[in-house]
Amino acid sequence: MFGIVPKPLWERQIAADALNRVAMDMNCLLIRDTASGRVALVETGAGSKLTEKQKRNFGIDDPPALLAQLATRGVRPEDVSLVVNTHLHFDHAGGNTHLAGGALVATFPRASYVFQRTEWQDASAPNERTRGSYLHDDYAPLEAAGRLELVDGEVELLPGLRVERVQGHTRGTQVVRVTDGRATLLFTSDFLPDRHHLPLAWASALDLYPLDVLAAKKLLIARAAEEGWLVAFTHDRPRFGRITLADGRYAFAEVTE
Numbered sequence: 001m002f003g004i005v006p007k008p009l010w011e012r013q014i015a016a017d018a019l020n021r022v023a024m025d026m027n028c029l030l031i032r033d034t035a036s037g038r039v040a041l042v043e044t045g046a047g048s049k050l051t052e053k054q055k056r057n058f059g060i061d062d063p064p065a066l067l068a069q070l071a072t073r074g075v076r077p078e079d080v081s082l083v084v085n086t087h088l089h090f091d092h093a094g095g096n097t098h099l100a101g102g103a104l105v106a107t108f109p110r111a112s113y114v115f116q117r118t119e120w121q122d123a124s125a126p127n128e129r130t131r132g133s134y135l136h137d138d139y140a141p142l143e144a145a146g147r148l149e150l151v152d153g154e155v156e157l158l159p160g161l162r163v164e165r166v167q168g169h170t171r172g173t174q175v176v177r178v179t180d181g182r183a184t185l186l187f188t189s190d191f192l193p194d195r196h197h198l199p200l201a202w203a204s205a206l207d208l209y210p211l212d213v214l215a216a217k218k219l220l221i222a223r224a225a226e227e228g229w230l231v232a233f234t235h236d237r238p239r240f241g242r243i244t245l246a247d248g249r250y251a252f253a254e255v256t257e
């Protein structure tokens, strides 16, 4: 997760287990458009299709919690009208589909699934480097079911809900920005997976285009700090917070309410 950063440095920020692994969450974001009643979901986690071996390799200890979490908020799968994947890696798109009676079906049967066209192209034709992160079953059945909404660049999906392509982690990664005209929320995606990656040079070895990640971080972290955006990370435990700049260093302060 920390690429070229030496372990003695990153270990001070987050503890590793005996296998050098760090604990990470897979966060999803629920957005309700109160005017139209439409419900959007950003990311679907790793889902329920992983084999025992895959779960062991990735250290995925807990069963999927997304549908139960939605239910506690009064949201049924058929209530979701938009599913946004920041990119199609299995830990973000795994819950897009599930097995029902031996068939792969869309978990959110009435939703359009929104991702960048470039991400779709790259996930559909993975190479030796990217193959381990993309699982065909997470997105191919959606095309067959006519549920794909491929977008290019920056698009407003609902009033105040925008996606924007930010190349770096993958070529077709997108961030999500939500605004009600007063406050703005940025859901970062994996070019900034958690607060530990705020230092500009701290980038993951999983990033396919590291210098693009650096450029994106320079731009978006500065804007988030200057404009006081609420920030939600894809893989952190504090769910929401704000980024501040003091003495040339970015810091993160959790916001719980």
Ligand SMILES: [Zn+2]
Residues within 6 Å of the ligand: 089, 091, 092, 190, 234, 235
């Ligand atoms: Zn991820």
